[in-house]
Amino acid sequence: MIHARGLARTFAGRGKGAEKVEVKAVAGVDIDVDEGEIVGFLGPNGAGKTTTLRMLTTLLTPTAGTATVAGYDVVTESQKVRRSIGYVSQSGSTSPEARAGEEIVDHGMLYGISKAQATARGRELFEQLDLDGLWTREPKAMSGGQRRRLDIAMGLVHDPTLVFLDEPTTGLDPQARANLWTHISDLRSRRGATIFLTTHYLDEADALCDRILVIDHGTIVASDTPDALKRQVSGDLVELVLADASRSGEAATVLSRVADDDLTVSGATVSARVRGAGHEVAGLIRSLDAAGIALESLEVRRPTLDDVFLTLTGRSLREDA
Numbered sequence: 001m002i003h004a005r006g007l008a009r010t011f012a013g014r015g016k017g018a019e020k021v022e023v024k025a026v027a028g029v030d031i032d033v034d035e036g037e038i039v040g041f042l043g044p045n046g047a048g049k050t051t052t053l054r055m056l057t058t059l060l061t062p063t064a065g066t067a068t069v070a071g072y073d074v075v076t077e078s079q080k081v082r083r084s085i086g087y088v089s090q091s092g093s094t095s096p097e098a099r100a101g102e103e104i105v106d107h108g109m110l111y112g113i114s115k116a117q118a119t120a121r122g123r124e125l126f127e128q129l130d131l132d133g134l135w136t137r138e139p140k141a142m143s144g145g146q147r148r149r150l151d152i153a154m155g156l157v158h159d160p161t162l163v164f165l166d167e168p169t170t171g172l173d174p175q176a177r178a179n180l181w182t183h184i185s186d187l188r189s190r191r192g193a194t195i196f197l198t199t200h201y202l203d204e205a206d207a208l209c210d211r212i213l214v215i216d217h218g219t220i221v222a223s224d225t226p227d228a229l230k231r232q233v234s235g236d237l238v239e240l241v242l243a244d245a246s247r248s249g250e251a252a253t254v255l256s257r258v259a260d261d262d263l264t265v266s267g268a269t270v271s272a273r274v275r276g277a278g279h280e281v282a283g284l285i286r287s288l289d290a291a292g293i294a295l296e297s298l299e300v301r302r303p304t305l306d307d308v309f310l311t312l313t314g315r316s317l318r319e320d321a
């Protein structure tokens with residue numbers, strides 16, 4: 001559905017002394033997305049997510065590289081690409097004063113479908129996206145979650161099989177976000193849609209996506225399933241809290257035998273990253289027992305995508321977001 005090779009975009013910018021500099025927003029990325037996949041494009045602010053999305057949706061011309069989207073070249077066949085995709089931008093595209101239903105119908109007609117078809121399709125989408133009863137409501141009188149779902153209905157009215165969503169849940173409360181995730185998953189299960197979405201929320205990528213591409217400074221630094229990424233990059237975090245803090249040095253020695261990384265001692269707490277900790281824990285407890293070291297508690301935490309990001313880029317995604 002999406003195939004990009006060496007796709008790049010440079011902007012002319014100004015340096016600190018107002019001299020001309022080139023900003024490499026996207027430094028040559030390769031992207032492949034199969035039909036029916038939900039792929040998350042993850043990265044901190046300024047990493048190049050929106051610029052990549054705008055090139056793939058033909059809104060911005062690449063300065064280098066090539067891309068085909070839904071089988072068409074983004075530069076030489078941009079009209080065909082546009083007809084084949086839905087794009088929901090960060091800011092949305094509904095005007096606050098128009099009535100929601102009219103907007104949807106107008107938008108569908110813009111894509112060349114008849115008024116009757118656009119109305120039928122719009123009504124169906126309103127029902128699927130929990131917008132029942134809001135057909136004549138003005139977007140300015142809707143909640144943030146309802147407006148965002150209306151944006152998505154607009155992007156879907158011409159029945160595209162490939163949908164691009166730019167930060168679909170930014171600014172929504174946790175309940176509205178979880179609700180929108182269900183609707184996005186439904187797009188695939190009910191309509192067989194392929195979905196490419198940008199986000200800086202790790203939980204969102206984890207909950208929704210089959211595969212995650214991580215972009216940093218305009219370059220893709222990882223591409224895999226959320227689980228594989230978590231497995232590859234960091235072990236599980238094993239945290240021991242000792243009954244007697246004076247034994248922490250000895251406990252650290254025992255833990256170090258199975259630890260891969262990040263061995264840390266803080267008061268009565270001794271922790272480390274242990275790959276496949278599930279298999280190591282029983283032996284670890286036996287060793288501690290044999291040494292007469294009593295535990296207050298033992299916790300094993302699976303790595304999060306934030307740990308993955310930290311390992312890949314040396315900084316936390318949350319710090320940037």
Ligand SMILES: Nc1ncnc2c1ncn2[C@@H]1O[C@H](COP(=O)(O)OP(=O)(O)OP(=O)(O)O)[C@@H](O)[C@H]1O
Pocket residue numbers: 011012013023024025026043044045046047048049050051052200
């Ligand atoms: N029109 C432009 N002119 C100059 N620089 C630009 C332009 N658009 C983007 N950039 C720069 O390119 C880089 C990538 O921006 P982009 O908006 O693609 O990042 P992003 O990952 O989508 O960030 P965010 O999460 O904040 O939306 C940034 O350094 C940005 O300042």
